[in-house]
Amino acid sequence: xxxxxxRSLAGRREKETLAGPYFHVVFTLPQQIGRLALQNxxxxxxxxxxxxxxxxxxxxxxxKRLGAAIGFLAVLHTWGQTFTSTRIYTV
Numbered sequence: 001x002x003x004x005x006x007r008s009l010a011g012r013r014e015k016e017t018l019a020g021p022y023f024h025v026v027f028t029l030p031q032q033i034g035r036l037a038l039q040n041x042x043x044x045x046x047x048x049x050x051x052x053x054x055x056x057x058x059x060x061x062x063x064k065r066l067g068a069a070i071g072f073l074a075v076l077h078t079w080g081q082t083f084t085s086t087r088i089y090t091v
Contacts, residue, residue, distance in 0.1 A: 027052050027088045034078075034086040045076060052088050 029037070029048060037044040052074055060070040074090045 022091055025056065025090045027055075027090070029086040031085070037078075037086060048086075048088060049074060049076075052090065056090060 027048070029044075033044065056070065056072055060066045060068055072090050074088050077087045077089055079085055
């Protein structure tokens with residue numbers, strides 16, 4: 001049965017999670033900026049992480065949305081040898 005292993009793994013790991021809701025948000029760079037990161041990775045990724053952080057914190061703090069101070073985990077993901085698909089995954 002396809003996907004059965006993933007579901008059973010998720011079930012086994014569920015007891016290790018914290019009680020409460022989680023949100024998974026993905027931020028994707030346009031390919032043109034992803035290509036710039038090949039030449040200048042440190043400043044491009046620094047700007048990207050800062051923008052992601054400010055966006056999440058600002059939206060979460062808005063009383064019309066969540067009205068809370070949040071914490072989050074952010075992971076940079078690039079794939080392929082051309083680095084044309086750059087994303088930050090957050091939880």
